[in-house]
Amino acid sequence: MDPTRIDEHPVLGPAAQRAVVTFTHAGREVTARDGDTVAAALWAAGLRAPCPGVAMLYCGIGHCFMCRLTVDGVRGVRACLVLVRPGLRTEPEPDPAG
Amino acid sequence: MRSESVDLLVIGAGPAGLGAATVAAAEGLRVLVVDEAPRSGGRLPLQLHQDAAGRWTAGQAEARRLTDAAMAAGARIVTGACAWGLFPGWEAYLAAIDPAEDALVPDRVRATAVVVATGAVQRPVALPGWTLPGVLCAGAAQALLHVHRIRPGGRAVVVGVDALGLGVAAHLRMGGVEVLGILPAAPGLFGAEPEPPGAIVARVATLAERAPQPSLRLAGQLVRAIPGAARAAEAVLRTGVMLEGIPLLLGRAVTAIVGTEAVAAVRIADLARDGRVLEGTEEEWLVDTVVTSAGLAPLVELLDVAGVPLVHVPELGGHVPLHGPDLQTPVPGIHVAGSATGVAAWPVALAQGELAGAVVAQAQGRPGAERRLMSARQALAEGRRRTAPILADEARGLARLTELWAGR
Numbered sequence: 405m406d407p408t409r410i411d412e413h414p415v416l417g418p419a420a421q422r423a424v425v426t427f428t429h430a431g432r433e434v435t436a437r438d439g440d441t442v443a444a445a446l447w448a449a450g451l452r453a454p455c456p457g458v459a460m461l462y463c464g465i466g467h468c469f470m471c472r473l474t475v476d477g478v479r480g481v482r483a484c485l486v487l488v489r490p491g492l493r494t495e496p497e498p499d500p501a502g
Numbered sequence: 503m504r505s506e507s508v509d510l511l512v513i514g515a516g517p518a519g520l521g522a523a524t525v526a527a528a529e530g531l532r533v534l535v536v537d538e539a540p541r542s543g544g545r546l547p548l549q550l551h552q553d554a555a556g557r558w559t560a561g562q563a564e565a566r567r568l569t570d571a572a573m574a575a576g577a578r579i580v581t582g583a584c585a586w587g588l589f590p591g592w593e594a595y596l597a598a599i600d601p602a603e604d605a606l607v608p609d610r611v612r613a614t615a616v617v618v619a620t621g622a623v624q625r626p627v628a629l630p631g632w633t634l635p636g637v638l639c640a641g642a643a644q645a646l647l648h649v650h651r652i653r654p655g656g657r658a659v660v661v662g663v664d665a666l667g668l669g670v671a672a673h674l675r676m677g678g679v680e681v682l683g684i685l686p687a688a689p690g691l692f693g694a695e696p697e698p699p700g701a702i703v704a705r706v707a708t709l710a711e712r713a714p715q716p717s718l719r720l721a722g723q724l725v726r727a728i729p730g731a732a733r734a735a736e737a738v739l740r741t742g743v744m745l746e747g748i749p750l751l752l753g754r755a756v757t758a759i760v761g762t763e764a765v766a767a768v769r770i771a772d773l774a775r776d777g778r779v780l781e782g783t784e785e786e787w788l789v790d791t792v793v794t795s796a797g798l799a800p801l802v803e804l805l806d807v808a809g810v811p812l813v814h815v816p817e818l819g820g821h822v823p824l825h826g827p828d829l830q831t832p833v834p835g836i837h838v839a840g841s842a843t844g845v846a847a848w849p850v851a852l853a854q855g856e857l858a859g860a861v862v863a864q865a866q867g868r869p870g871a872e873r874r875l876m877s878a879r880q881a882l883a884e885g886r887r888r889t890a891p892i893l894a895d896e897a898r899g900l901a902r903l904t905e906l907w908a909g910r
Contacts, residue, residue: 464642
């Protein structure tokens with residue numbers, strides 16, 4: 405059981421069973437659930453910042469661009485809008501503040 | 503370049519966009535809906551609604567129903583697609599959000615008409631430390647809680663005493679997060695004026711009647727019971743009133759978010775009667791998460807580049823596109839719906855979308871459109887009557903918009 409996951413919710417009820425998906429962030433293996441966005445999966449894994457002191461998830465709806473990551477080699481991808489998939493490789497932006 | 507042509511392009515797959523797509527597609531138009539998010543539904547899947555009897559329902563079910571209806575009517579929905587340009591003709595330029603989905607997203611869409619239903623964005627709360635990891639806008643917290651079923655943190659405060667702030671505090675608690683309190687933000691970095699505690703009390707007290715949810719009405723009633731001007735009330739403002747187990751503090755404010763690598767604490771100070779921070783009263787509360795709410799602003803960039811005049815109507819959330827009662831703009835072929843027109847509750851956004859879809863179908867000569875147009879106008883008027891507005895002065899804002907449209 406993962407303590408960050410809400411398996412039972414007073415309004416939404418029990419969580420649907422979702423397949424485990426594994427991807428890598430900065431070379432580290434991250435375990436997510438199918439249907440997670442990359443930003444949500446990293447948050448649940450305790451990776452709240454791609455580098456210290458710089459927030460990743462802020463608005464969560466694609467507007468603030470704080471969650472930009474390099475995704476499969478493509479820079480500037482908003483992690484809150486991309487769903488996890490097996491084998492996905494994400495990296496912090498070379499200059500996250502820029 | 504992958505290009506395609508449609509009769510109607512809808513930008514935004516929230517309730518407004520899906521409503522427009524369903525009606526237009528049912529009238530036989532070729533309709534394409536695009537949205538940046540990986541799933542359709544806009545902000546609906548984030549929301550939990552409470553009816554007058556106190557029963558909760560999930561926005562997710564409504565989002566699925568509206569998505570299914572649009573698809574059943576024949577509309578095509580492409581998610582994960584960013585519309586980055588809109589040029590006369592009309593031509594929209596799109597890009598895939600996820601590089602792996604590049605082949606699934608057309609680069610260019612030619613459309614006879616466009617409904618821009620881009621919704622609204624949350625305003626930030628610019629306190630010192632607001633960019634630290636662990637500071638979340640209310641919507642991000644709701645997405646984690648309700649879409650991803652992830653607990654945003656262990657211990658949180660909510661900064662922002664408004665309907666969304668009060669709502670998200672309850673949502674956090676339902677999700678198992680300890681919420682230490684709901685507080686206003688101290689006067690901000692970007693020239694935010696101090697809001698006296700008495701004014702905050704008066705503002706929250708209006709929820710006693712107008713809030714759609716029993717828990718928000720309760721907040722209004724509790725706060726109304728605080729005698730705002732009385733000297734005795736100052737102690738009450740500082741200790742707060744308990745709102746379903748969460749302290750609502752109106753005489754104190756968050757002055758800063760503290761941490762080096764991530765949120766570690768918030769700094770809290772007492773407020774003077776004029777809303778300024780009382781020096782020497784600061785203390786720190788240890789938290790790992792700060793959730794902020796400072797209202798919503800219509801998302802109007804695409805309308806701006808398309809040449810639609812923007813008018814400033816603060817009662818509707820800020821700059822809104824000039825538009826008429828049938829959601830038409832002064833720019834032929836460009837229509838609007840939902841919170842992009844001014845912050846709107848979802849049933850109103852849906853009715854606006856249905857009306858915009860009917861207007862487009864009629865303009866393109868569809869035989870059944872006239873009848874749909876009449877019923878959509880009635881449904882929007884009815885929706886506005888039945889739905890509590892998100893913004894307190896919405897009626898004044900709509901009246902102002904009517905004046906501006908008449909005088910264009």
